[in-house]
Amino acid sequence: MEAVFSYIIGLGAAVMMPIIFTILGVCIGIKFSKALKSGLYVGVGFVGLSIITALLVDTMSPALGKVVEIYDLKLQVFDMGWPAAASVAYNTLVGSFIIPVCLGVNLVLLLTGCTRTVNIDLWNYWHFAFIGAVVYFMTDSIAWGFFAAIICYILTLVMADMTAKRFQKFYPGMDGISIPQPFCQGFMPFAIVINKALDYVPGINKVNIDSEGMKKKFGLFGEPLFLGVLIGIIIGCLACKDGKELVDNIPTTLQIGIKMGAVMELIPRITSLFIEGLKPIAEATKELIAKKFGEDKELYIGMSPALVIGHPTTLVVSLLLIPVTLVLAVVLPGNQFLPLASLAGMFYVFVMVLPYTNGNVLRSFIVGLVVMAIGLYFVTWMAGDFTSAAHSVAQVHPDDKTVQVPAGFSAGALDFASSPLSTLIYACMKYLNYIGAAILTILTAGVLAWNRVAINKKTTKN
Numbered sequence: 243m244e245a246v247f248s249y250i251i252g253l254g255a256a257v258m259m260p261i262i263f264t265i266l267g268v269c270i271g272i273k274f275s276k277a278l279k280s281g282l283y284v285g286v287g288f289v290g291l292s293i294i295t296a297l298l299v300d301t302m303s304p305a306l307g308k309v310v311e312i313y314d315l316k317l318q319v320f321d322m323g324w325p326a327a328a329s330v331a332y333n334t335l336v337g338s339f340i341i342p343v344c345l346g347v348n349l350v351l352l353l354t355g356c357t358r359t360v361n362i363d364l365w366n367y368w369h370f371a372f373i374g375a376v377v378y379f380m381t382d383s384i385a386w387g388f389f390a391a392i393i394c395y396i397l398t399l400v401m402a403d404m405t406a407k408r409f410q411k412f413y414p415g416m417d418g419i420s421i422p423q424p425f426c427q428g429f430m431p432f433a434i435v436i437n438k439a440l441d442y443v444p445g446i447n448k449v450n451i452d453s454e455g456m457k458k459k460f461g462l463f464g465e466p467l468f469l470g471v472l473i474g475i476i477i478g479c480l481a482c483k484d485g486k487e488l489v490d491n492i493p494t495t496l497q498i499g500i501k502m503g504a505v506m507e508l509i510p511r512i513t514s515l516f517i518e519g520l521k522p523i524a525e526a527t528k529e530l531i532a533k534k535f536g537e538d539k540e541l542y543i544g545m546s547p548a549l550v551i552g553h554p555t556t557l558v559v560s561l562l563l564i565p566v567t568l569v570l571a572v573v574l575p576g577n578q579f580l581p582l583a584s585l586a587g588m589f590y591v592f593v594m595v596l597p598y599t600n601g602n603v604l605r606s607f608i609v610g611l612v613v614m615a616i617g618l619y620f621v622t623w624m625a626g627d628f629t630s631a632a633h634s635v636a637q638v639h640p641d642d643k644t645v646q647v648p649a650g651f652s653a654g655a656l657d658f659a660s661s662p663l664s665t666l667i668y669a670c671m672k673y674l675n676y677i678g679a680a681i682l683t684i685l686t687a688g689v690l691a692w693n694r695v696a697i698n699k700k701t702t703k704n
Contacts, residue, residue, distance in 0.1 A: 255365035255546070256292065260285035262362055263523060270526045283519025290512035291548055294505055298586050301474070301501040306568070306582050308481035315572050315580060319625045320651035323583030326632065326644040327655040331371035333635045333645070336378050336387040340371040343388065344395045352541075356694045357399045358406070361422040361544035369424050370395045373664045376624065377671050379631040386679070390667050393682050394424055397663060399544075400693045401427040405594055406542050412597035413550045415517045418524040422544035426593040428663035429613050433598040436609045446608075452601040453554030466506040466557040473561050474502030506561065509589070510552030517549065547593040555601045559610055560588040567614050579621040584656030617660025624659045624668055625652040 253261075260281035267277025310316060331337045344367055351357040370391045378387025399422055406420035421427065441447050456464030463469075478495030482488040488495075524543060531539050550556075564585050571580045591610055599605040629652045636645045647653045658664055670678030 254288075256285050256288040258365055259288060259546075262364065263519065266362065267523055267526065270523070270530045272522060272526050276522055280519045280522045283515050287512055287515035287519065288548070290515065291509070294508050294512060295586050297501060298505045299583065301498055301505075302477065302564075302585065303582065305477050305481040305498055306585075309477070309568075310580065310582070312481070312483055315568075317571065317578045317580040318652060319579040319622055319654040320648050321579065321581050321583045322632065322644070322647070322653050322655050324587055324655060324657035326653070327372055327628075327658055328368040329639075329644050330628075330631050330635050331368040331375050333639055334371070334375040334378060334387075334631070335384050336374035336391055337368065337371035339388075340367050340374065340391060343392065344370060347392055347395055348399065351396070351399060351690070354694070355697055356690045357403055358540055358697060359399050359402045359420045359422050359542045359544045361399065361402075363422065363544055363546045366423050366546055369658055369664075370398075372658050373424075373667055375631050376627050376668060379634055380627045380668075380672060386671065389679065389682075390671055393686050394663060394667055396686050396690065398422050398424045398427050400689045401430060402542065402544055403693055403697070405430055405597065408597040409594070412601070413553070415521065416549070418528050418541075418543055419520070419545050419549070420542035421547050421593060423547050423590075423593075424663045425587075425658050425661045426547045426590055428661035429591055429609070430594040430598070432613050432662070433595040433609050436612060437599050437605055440605055440608065446604065449602070449604050451603055453558060453603065456558065456603060466554055466561070467503045469558060469561055470506035471499040471503035473565065474499035477502075477565070502561075506557050509557060510554070513549060513552035516546075520545065520549065547590050550593055551589040553592075553596060553601070555596055555603055555606055556589055556592045558603060559592055559606045562607060563588055563591075563610050563614060566611065567618075570611075570615050571618055574615060574618060577618045577622055578652070579618050579625065579654045579656075581618070581621075581656045587657040590657070613662075614660070616662070617656060620662070620665045621654040621656060621659045624665070625654045627668075627672070628655070628659060629653040 260278075263281030263284050264274075264277045267280055268274055272280075332340075341364055344361070348357070348359075348361055352360065373394050374387040374391030377390035378384055381387070402420040402422040405427070409421060410416045410419060451459065453464075453466075458464075475495055475498065478491065478498040479488060482491050482495075520543075527541070527543060531541055567581055567585070567588070571577055591613065592606055595606055595609050599609060629647055632645050632647050632653045636647070639645065667682060670682050672678075674681065
């Protein structure tokens with residue numbers, strides 16, 4: 243079983259998702275050729291996104307590495323990045339069986355009317371496996387590891403249901419889609435609370451400028467393309483020790499700027515492929531459900547947040563937060579985590595923030611600033627147990643360089659360890675033991691019951 247699921251996971255999202263979409267399309271009555279085309283569009287989208295992400299990392303890493311060296315910004319928690327976190331998650335007993343276990347849970351919740359979301363974003367199941375793996379190594383209990391993963395999965399499904407309509411209303415072309423990814427959903431409560439609090443802050447509550455407003459107000463200077471070039475050039479300049487090196491490195495600095503601009507411009511174009519591939523599946527699913535179960539029945543297809551990270555506000559705010567997060571990592575007292583490899587995941591912070599800030603650039607930036615400041619502490623806090631998990635996986639898979647922790651460092655990753663949802667589960671299991679497990683069980687049962695009542699009430703109303 244472990245070998246089978248390791249093989250499936252090893253295919254990667256670019257191969258897994260076309261297969262899943264093709265099978266799903268045929269099952270809901272779409273012609274094979276059309277279903278295959280939809281799946282291939284989604285697969286191509288993932289390939290394009292991975293290329294753009296690699297370009298971002300390859301462009302930033304050398305320059306940021308020099309900045310760290312010049313200003314002696316080294317901290318004790320080494321940024322492993324999401325590939326290492328995913329590798330640690332999937333190369334454990336929890337990760338090996340996370341797909342069938344979570345699919346089984348999803349099926350039970352659908353049959354009992356406790357969720358509307360069918361989570362087919364199988365690649366991102368590593369997020370559930372990650373918290374399960376950390377708890378597994380922390381408690382030395384496979385049962386507690388699966389408990390943590392399942393609790394995270396259920397809470398994420400409920401949050402995906404809660405936010406689906408708001409998500410679909412804000413992002414065009416996303417009818418019938420929800421986002422059951424815990425990293426994104428974990429920031430949603432912060433967006434709601436902070437956005438509401440900003441309504442009472444004089445001055446800020448009057449500012450209502452989105453990405454289109456920035457373009458109108460600042461012209462070229464408000465374009466994600468230009469901001470990418472500008473931030474890239476600034477990073478390139480900071481990577482120079484003195485004026486002479488600055489002059490010598492003008493070509494390199496300009497190349498960094500152009501590549502960062504390319505990332506900002508190409509991401510929206512790549513993500514449009516997801517929408518093109520998704521549309522036939524979403525429409526056919528809606529028609530099938532209406533035909534079989536009536537107009538009052540509604541299900542959501544749980545998809546990757548990669549679908550919508552090309553939103554202009556996400557690009558602008560993520561770009562601005564990259565240097566700000568580096569500064570926060572250095573100046574915040576007690577923080578030991580310096581994000582470098584994880585910065586490419588900054589785009590995913592805002593997927594479920596924008597629907598609640600209505601794409602307001604200033605409000606989204608403030609939400610991002612708060613959650614990143616808190617997230618740095620979360621990563622530092624979890625570093626010890628994440629390191630233990632990484633060391634254990636490295637012993638079993640010595641050839642996997644992504645899980646090797648440098649000597650003298652602890653391991654961390656901004657991509658999921660900074661999520662409030664994972665931290666809540668981690669804190670309950672680490673410090674409250676059985677009491678924490680009881681609290682999580684009661685909380686999960688409560689939100690499931692609430693969600694079931696909400697679904698039934700909406701169905702009855704319709």
